[in-house]
Amino acid sequence: MKISRIESILLKNAPGRIFEDAQHPFGTGTEELYLRVHTDEGVTGHASIGFGVGLHGARAVREIIDRQCAPLLLGQDPFQPRACRERLAAELEYAGIEGLAHFAMTGLDTALWDIMARALGVPGWRLLGACRDRLPTYAMVGWYYPEDDELHLDGYQRAIEAALADGYAGVKIKVGRGSLDEDVRRIELAQALVGEGPVMVDANQVLSRNEALRRGLVYEELGVAWFEEPLRPHDKPGYAWLCQQLALPVAAGENEYGKYHVYELLTAGGCDILQPDRRRTAGPSEWMEIAGLAAAMHVPIASHGGDLATVHLLMATPTAIWCETGGVPKGPGATVERTRIENGWVYAPEAPGFGLELREESIARRAI
Ligand SMILES: [Mg+2]
Structure with missing residues (x-):
């Protein structure tokens, strides 16, 4: 061919x-x-x-x-x-x-x-060598919305409630834009809505090392499930230092381009949970090489994003623990295939290919 x-x-x-x-x-x-x-x-x-x-x-x-x-x-x-x-x-x-x-x-x-x-x-995950046919999925929903402010979180609350109504057991929320007090309000509201399920937080690179530690200790006390991208991705020594300071798992990796940068992050001890983004891994070939690095070092993987190709990759990733998704798909969507999410699980697709045909x-x- x-x-x-x-x-x-x-x-x-x-x-x-x-x-x-x-x-x-x-x-x-x-x-x-x-x-x-x-x-x-x-x-x-x-x-x-x-x-x-x-x-x-x-x-x-x-x-x-x-x-x-x-x-x-x-x-x-x-x-x-x-x-x-x-x-x-x-x-x-x-x-x-x-x-x-x-x-x-x-x-x-x-x-x-x-x-x-x-x-x-065959579906992509079977071709890659499958580890499983379903994986827990959480909803990335707790963004900053224009109708909200530091004290009023109606849009934020509605988004989390909608995810829970769709059957998600956990959510990830954004933090770090405002004060630590605002972060605490957002976390406590999410935890009250979610109940027993996990609440993860994501600061999208904006904190200094000292501020990440100050906030991380508070998140840890609140029982947050992981602290994502507190620092800029190039600061691998900073990530390693923060991982040493916090019992709270630090998650990172969505902005690493390929296996060489992931290797640097992992060997620096710079994350407790690795979060590859399939668009930045150079495709399934290199995703699977990254999955091998993480497996050798016993580092769990939680994806950045959860399109159908990512679902295929995660099913063949030895240490995968979570798939990130933005919510249960509504309406016909852009792709021929639909992602199947039920009761907090995302299921391996059965159609041949990797699911990206539009x-x-x-x-x-x-x-x-
Ligand atoms: Mg993120």
């Missing part, structure tokens, strides 16, 4: 309801890149690359794919994804292998794995 054509389609996601973490506003409108990698045997692999914030990242990734990557992959065997990845890495290395180049490699590697799974007629209507409505 040979790769015969690579199609890159730019899509636009319209602005919607605004919500924020400690660093970024979301819902302001983004672009997304959809890839279809065709073969001479009629099997097509699908992948998408989305960005939570930043309007034009997908356009830059498309240029990298169309001009630099596609010529290298045409005629190659999609059943050799790691060989393809090495060709791409050698081509992209001189201009910088991290950031957008990693997103490009992720898209292409994911599409190649999708081709393999479809050609063999519905034609969704493409037609959003194509630029």
